[in-house]
Amino acid sequence: MTESFLKKFVYSVFKGFALWRKAGSHAAVIKALRSRIMFSGACCIIVFLVILYRLADVMIISRYGQIPPKIFSQEEIIQKADIVDRNGELLATSLITASCYADPSVVIDIEETANKLSKIQEMPSAEKIKQKLSDKNKHFVWIMRHVTPEIQEKVMDLGLPGIKFQKDYKRIYIHGNLFSHTIGYTDIDGTGICGLERQFSDELKQHGLSGKRLVTTLDLRLQSIVYEELSSAIKKYSAQGGNGILMKSNGELLAIVSLPDYNPNDLKHVNIENMFNRNTLGVFEQGSILKILNVAIALDSGYAQPGSIFDATEPIRIGRFKITDFKGKHRPLTLTEAFVYSSNIASAKMAQMFGAKIQQEYMRKLGMLGVPEVEIPERGHAIVPTYWNDTTCMTVSYGYGLASTPLQTLTAVTSIVNDGIRVHPTLIQRASQHNSMEERIVSRETSILVREMMRAVVCYGTGKKADIPGISIIGKTGTAYKLKGRGYGSDGNRQRITTFIGGFPKDKPQYMLLVSLDDPKATSETCGYATAGWNIAPTAHKIFERIIPILNDGTIQKESTLKIVKYLKLDK
């Protein structure tokens, strides 16, 4: 049946074609066909012209028409990569929000729109909105960035023509003030303004959508401990501020705190002075902690031995200046004693032995004369004496005349105690550190002796209050007077910066800490003293007490013997 149907179909089609061919031989039919073809062609041309006109209208004449232009494509919305600590804890992230914008050319009643919008909490005032909507030629104006879902719902409920929302991302700093100086912050468009946010702004934007994260060397737990203890010390000793750095012996920065600080989530209420990063930007005379470098130079250059004698009986007079000791022993001291009892006189005499040139060379190698090496843009350059003469050499030996950042000082001391190998501080976890290019600054023997002396400071010297039973803590305290104009103020009017620098364990320091207080006041608990041994050493003790159980995986060596004690004449 199908076959016969197909046959009939093919036959009728062929028959039709035959008839058409037959008719085609007549001139009249050809004429009629031509006119019909002409008519069809004309119709087609008209239709095409209409389409062409419409295309030109949409694309050229009324280009923006009723369609509001998008200022960002989906890819252009800034979504920056997360910043995490060494354990993967989130420190900074970008969260999705909505931003309210308007197309003034579509807004019907500006007055009504402005009044209705301004009634919603946190929205700009009616005047401001009116001003924004006044230019009818504009097609895009922001009304409010990063609105909350509640506000978004309220605005949408109003159903105002020309008021719309755009997907946006807001940078959130989960732990508020805790990492403010290190992580930094961004502007409203996500561009880094300071800290790691600025240093790695392009990389963070580049990897925003790929899910990659910027892994820092910081540790949330340790940062929190240093922050808490420093905050309570500032409160306790009524200090103006303080700073603390905890570093691994390979240069990884575990915690870096500068107080006072600010909340990067609430930049409207920030005091500009609180944005100052004391650790990397603050350039101070470091006081007696620089004696660590002085002793290391004396030992390494071969000018002195741990038992070398320096007469600290009388102060040194240079013109109208006098170098004295705080609570001096007024007797000849061994190099070890000079270090443990923090004798300025002996330190100056030590520096006189090796001279300014050697001192300058060692300071340069230790990175004390430049800017601190760290991946944030806020770095201060050391204030180096213009003429490094013998007097400068003597004052630098006990921490005056050369001003550097706390990070530079910690790096230099860590390099000395790290078997004399230069340490490069870093905030970013990298697959390979600088180990391939080891740079020796002092010999291993010098490093061992300096560590022994630093242990003696904690056992018998000004750092006693920083000691932790069971762990051989090394350290050195320093109290430096703050420079006020051209002098250091009179006796009752002097302001101090007290610093403790130390680490553990003595035989192979794995962790180094520097903590400072700016202008701490004497209390009844400190027996009227405002020196480092009385305020910052106990603060360091509290920090050590809390961080050691976290850092000690059982490999941190317990107490070890102190061989250098034979050079000490201990006070009873």
Place this chain on the structure above:
Amino acid sequence: MNPGIGARKARTELNKSIILSLLFLLCIGLCVSRMKYEVVFLKNKLKEINIQLDKCQDDIKIYNAEWSFLNDPKRLQRLASKYLPHLRPTENRQIINFETLIRSDFDKEISKNITSLVERDVPLQGANRYASEAFGAFLDKAIKKHEGAMESD
């Protein structure tokens, strides 16, 4: 052969081929249009999935941020001091190293043997010597075992 018949046959063949071509074109047209609609459908589906994926990623980010916020050390400390008042932070003396751990295990083992020696009236000096030698052997064994494990790594 009549030339008229040949021309007609050729024309018939031509017509046939035209019709077949038209039918073929029709089929291709149908297939292409079907494919086009299929592609449009899949494209829309992909767009929907991508939007959903973006939303999920944004949600995950919010959850991660919330989790980090909840794990803020200050908050945890406040909660711990409120709900776990009897717990104290770990102290340094509570942490011991590997060597000390071997020693304490050894102590347990050796104390049993010494007790048995004392019970059997063996002089205490001998027991001490035994303890010292035994500890040395025990430590050597532990170190060798440790080194062996490191080599196999």
